Amino acid sequence: xxxxxxxTVLVAGVGMTPFVGFRHDASVRDMVAEASRTAVADAGLRSxxxxxxxxxxxxxxxxxxxxxxxQVLHDTVGLAGKPLVRVEGGxxxxxxxxxxxxxxxxxxxxxxxxxxxxxxxxxxVDRATATEILAMSADLEWETPVFGTFAAPxxxxxxxxxxxxxxxxEQFAQIAVKNRRLxxxxxxxxxxxxxxxxxxxxSAPLSDPYRLFDASLLSDGAAAxxxxxxxxxxQHSPTFAARPPVAVLASAAATDHPxxxxxxxxxxxHFAAKRNAAxxxxxxxxxxxxxxQVDLAEVYDxxxxxxxxxxxxxxxxxxxxxxxxxxxxxxxxxxxxxxNPSGGLLGRGSAVGATGIAQAVEVxxxxxxxxxxxxxxxxxxxxxxxxxxxxxxxxxxxxFARAA
Amino acid sequence: MxxxxxxxxTGTGGQPVYLLDMxxxxxxxxxxxxxxxxxxxxxxxVLRATRCPECGASWFPPRRFCPVDMTETAWYDLPGTGTxxxxxxxxxxxxxxxxxxxxxxxxxRLDGVDGGITHxxxxxxxxxxxxxxxxxxxxxxxxxxxxxxxxxxxxxxx
Numbered sequence: 001x002x003x004x005x006x007x008t009v010l011v012a013g014v015g016m017t018p019f020v021g022f023r024h025d026a027s028v029r030d031m032v033a034e035a036s037r038t039a040v041a042d043a044g045l046r047s048x049x050x051x052x053x054x055x056x057x058x059x060x061x062x063x064x065x066x067x068x069x070x071q072v073l074h075d076t077v078g079l080a081g082k083p084l085v086r087v088e089g090g091x092x093x094x095x096x097x098x099x100x101x102x103x104x105x106x107x108x109x110x111x112x113x114x115x116x117x118x119x120x121x122x123x124x125v126d127r128a129t130a131t132e133i134l135a136m137s138a139d140l141e142w143e144t145p146v147f148g149t150f151a152a153p154x155x156x157x158x159x160x161x162x163x164x165x166x167x168x169x170e171q172f173a174q175i176a177v178k179n180r181r182l183x184x185x186x187x188x189x190x191x192x193x194x195x196x197x198x199x200x201x202x203s204a205p206l207s208d209p210y211r212l213f214d215a216s217l218l219s220d221g222a223a224a225x226x227x228x229x230x231x232x233x234x235q236h237s238p239t240f241a242a243r244p245p246v247a248v249l250a251s252a253a254a255t256d257h258p259x260x261x262x263x264x265x266x267x268x269x270h271f272a273a274k275r276n277a278a279x280x281x282x283x284x285x286x287x288x289x290x291x292x293q294v295d296l297a298e299v300y301d302x303x304x305x306x307x308x309x310x311x312x313x314x315x316x317x318x319x320x321x322x323x324x325x326x327x328x329x330x331x332x333x334x335x336x337x338x339x340n341p342s343g344g345l346l347g348r349g350s351a352v353g354a355t356g357i358a359q360a361v362e363v364x365x366x367x368x369x370x371x372x373x374x375x376x377x378x379x380x381x382x383x384x385x386x387x388x389x390x391x392x393x394x395x396x397x398x399x400f401a402r403a404a
Numbered sequence: 405m406x407x408x409x410x411x412x413x414t415g416t417g418g419q420p421v422y423l424l425d426m427x428x429x430x431x432x433x434x435x436x437x438x439x440x441x442x443x444x445x446x447x448x449x450v451l452r453a454t455r456c457p458e459c460g461a462s463w464f465p466p467r468r469f470c471p472v473d474m475t476e477t478a479w480y481d482l483p484g485t486g487t488x489x490x491x492x493x494x495x496x497x498x499x500x501x502x503x504x505x506x507x508x509x510x511x512x513r514l515d516g517v518d519g520g521i522t523h524x525x526x527x528x529x530x531x532x533x534x535x536x537x538x539x540x541x542x543x544x545x546x547x548x549x550x551x552x553x554x555x556x557x558x559x560x561x562x
């Protein structure tokens with residue numbers, strides 16, 4: 001595509017806070033306000049007064065300590081009076097909020113929507129309490145009583161992947177190394193690190209074969225994007241003409257049985273919903289050769305092996321070859337598709353409600369050519385974001401493209 | 405909720421920072437609802453599943469209504485055997501406690517029903533895919549009723 005039509009949904013503005021272990025100087029509403037202020041300023045606006053609607057993204061009242069937080073956030077960013085919807089979809093919350101905004105814009109219900117998300121997953125509660133809360137997102141009736149951390153179901157999936165395809169722990173450890181290294185060049189990242197495969201393999205065991213460094217970070221943070229029709233952007237966004245527009249080309253969501261033991265043997269080591277969401281998103285975006293058409297992907301690396309599995313389910317490599325691709329560095333900086341240039345959840349970190357939005361912030365910034373230095377994916381035209389709830393129970397794939 | 409402490413410090417920009425330590429605890433009375441016959445079964449030493457009288461589909465974990473045609477299902481007993489799909493050794497205790505880590509957790513496809521369970525396998529060996537396991541009922545009081553069972557590898561089949 002060389003240009004976008006008038007009803008195309010564009011990204012008019014993006015913003016995010018740094019992701020950190022604990023924001024002792026800011027509440028969740030402060031962080032959402034910071035990110036929203038940046039997104040609004042990025043669109044060249046001085047206020048949110050011209051924006052039609054808000055979509056609030058956050059997962060857990062247990063972490064945020066505020067029921068009906070969406071309304072508080074909506075009011076904080078100056079949208080009181082305007083329609084609001086709060087979205088929750090586990091790890092996919094932020095991406096699902098973007099998808100919700102897209103649906104509102106495509107239906108004609110709104111012409112501009114501010115999507116804002118935040119979470120205090122960092123150190124506002126001690127680690128044991130955080131683990132206990134997160135365990136409640138497994139099936140409380142049938143799973144939570146027998147396993148306490150998500151390392152366990154992820155470990156079961158990757159164990160079968162290893163048996164079936166010969167995937168090794170060293171291969172996914174390389175993803176843990178890659179994403180922490182890439183995060184070193186992202187000033188907003190929670191914790192970039194220079195570590196080795198040996199460091200990963202010798203870190204504390206969580207659930208075999210996963211170890212501490214295979215697991216992603218829990219962060220405090222917020223992110224926001226302003227989505228609008230092309231027509232609205234032209235009318236209201238002073239920065240519209242100054243840079244190549246980036247569109248939300250497609251968004252797809254799919255679901256799977258939340259309980260791992262309900263899934264078929266055949267699909268046990270795979271994210272079936274991710275595969276289905278990706279197929280639909282690519283179809284809608286007119287992408288028929290993902291590894292050659294997608295330039296960068298922000299992928300849900302909650303565990304290092306989950307990124308390896310995502311290579312396959314997002315059709316970036318053949319099924320069963322994710323391990324080999326990781327070992328070859330095929331999706332590292334300078335690779336065929338740069339996966340997680342931000343550092344991913346392993347390096348940039350994860351503040352659940354903000355995560356899928358922060359991924360979009362990275363992708364849009366890259367597509368606009370605004371990321372400078374070693375992190376830049378130069379000449380990128382198409383980028384995707386991938387998030388999932390649980391162990392792939394709800395998957396959302398969003399596709400962004402820059403007008404040529 | 406109660407405030408147990410206040411911390412006054414200074415942010416990186418010299419701004420005042422004010423932190424509250426707060427505490428809150430809840431007690432719940434949790435209805436297991438339609439799974440009640442399953443929990444009673446655990447106390448009687450039997451694993452129960454449900455079957456749809458309309459389409460014949462069987463469900464474990466048991467479901468009150470068949471999700472295919474929304475018909476009310478009927479309870480029946482399972483033999484208590486199954487086959488491991490994948491297993492892992494877990495190095496932290498489950499949230500309700502009751503198991504000292506490390507322990508072995510497996511995804512198990514159960515015989516007699518089109519379904520399965522992720523549960524503990526006794527012993528320290530991590531069973532391979534295809535290993536046959538049998539349910540064991542544990543006598544001592546469990547931290548959670550679901551932990552009144554575990555699965556054991558059949559002798560000679562590890």
